[in-house]
Amino acid sequence: MKKTALITGITGQDGSFLAELLLDKDYQVHGIIRRSSSFNTGRIDHIYHDIHAKGESLFLHYGDLSDSSSLRNLIMRTKPDEVYNLGAQSHVKVSFEQPEYTADISGLGTLRILDAIRDGQEDLSKKIRFYQASSSEMFGKVQEVPQTEKTPFYPRSPYGCAKVYGFWQTINYREAYDMHCSNGILFNHESERRGETFVTRKITRAATRIMFGLQEKLFLGNLDAKRDWGYALDYVKAMWLILQQEQPDDYVIATNETHSVRSFVALVFKHLGIEIVWQGVGMDEMGLVKSILKTNKNAPHSLKTGDCIISIDERYFRPSEVETLLGDPKKAKEQLGWKPEISIDKLAEIMTDHDYELAENEHRLKNK
Ligand code: NAP
Ligand code: GDD
Secondary structure (H helix, E strand, O other): OOOEEEEEOOOOHHHHHHHHHHHHOOOEEEEEEOOOOOOOOOOOHHHHHOOOOOHHHEEEEEOOOOOHHHHHHHHHHHOOOEEEEOOOOOOHHHHHHOHHHHHHHHHHHHHHHHHHHHHOOHHHHHHOEEEEEEEHHHOOOOOOOOEOOOOOOOOOOHHHHHHHHHHHHHHHHHHHHOOEEEEEEEOOEEOOOOOOOOHHHHHHHHHHHHHOOOOOOEEEOOOOOEEOOEEHHHHHHHHHHHHOOOOOOEEEEOOOOOEEHHHHHHHHHHHOOEEEEEEOOHHHOEEEEEEEOOOOOOOOOOOOOOOEEEEEOHHHOOOOOOOEOOEOOHHHHHHHOOOOOOOHHHHHHHHHHHHHHHHHHHHHHHOO
């Protein structure tokens, strides 16, 4: 018999990759979407286009993590074997501007769905396996390097605090009600589907648009922040593996490598044939074209040595910052047999190539 999964956040980066993975494994997939005045299903629309192969097993339902009744209703109606709670207000900088909303959705939302599972029929709470999208942001001002499942948390944002709440509620429901509830403590993971205001995607979008003369400059905040960046598709495989374990548990999912925002910028531009040199300090720092290299890309740019294409903008700094993250995925490797497949170089290449095509199309339309 087909297994059934319910995904909150199915329209997000991870939700879309996870839905594809589960459909490929022959699951029936139910996804919760928010009512929106404009389309918000762009990341999953292609699944419907392949209607015979996959569409018949994908069902979308309106609901919201702020609305217990919709969550309870959907748990009762879909009776899933597995619930993946990926829905969240997931932007750290935005969480400083909307702390209460972030706590409500990313923190209390976890409690609401856990309680909807507990409060359903007895057999459902025993049957359902629950995955919580916990985050390396919980380590914040890191208390040890690298971070493991045993590293104490020190969150540095309303988002990080909300995720710590969700993490502990997940453990509490596991221990108090003997439910199969697990946390994946995922370090940053990116892809060509990444939201465009997260730093990696912001960089690949801007760099490729600069190459086509569609934008002059890229404005960034803290260039020295370091992250352990992996590829989203590798990470949703870990989510699934976590729920296939007989015993619920918590796992760090990371690459065990850390890179600065500055080095990611350099990597992306290098792939586009531009070598960057940094000049100035603090708010006056700039990224200039050092040299133009030969590549197989033929964007019609008019860049020349010395052009300033990266500047600092104070709006992109956070009131308190997570300076460096580095995860140790040893437990996941040993117990789940999981390891990341995509390196940082390959990740930058995948994202840049994808956005190069978008910029090329935009340029073509503009010059028609
Ligand atoms: P994302 O692209 O921002 O997707 C977030 C999803 O949550 C979207 O589908 C969004 O719907 C949905 N959502 C937002 N508010 C909601 C609400 N009130 N009710 C129901 N759904 C709501 O995030 P992601 O990168 O895929 O991350 C998935 C999860 O993993 C999140 O919980 C995130 O906090 C966590 N996480 C991410 C990373 C990472 O590096 N990507 C690392 C660790 C943990 P709309 O499409 O309608 O906005
Ligand atoms: N977004 C953004 N925009 N970040 C910038 C910029 C900019 O212009 N300039 C520098 N940064 C720095 C941020 O200050 C941060 O240190 C780093 O780049 C990464 O920022 P994001 O890409 O926004 O990701 P994040 O690390 O804050 O949060 C992401 O990863 C978490 C896991 O650690 C999100 O996906 C969270 O949902 C996730 O939990």
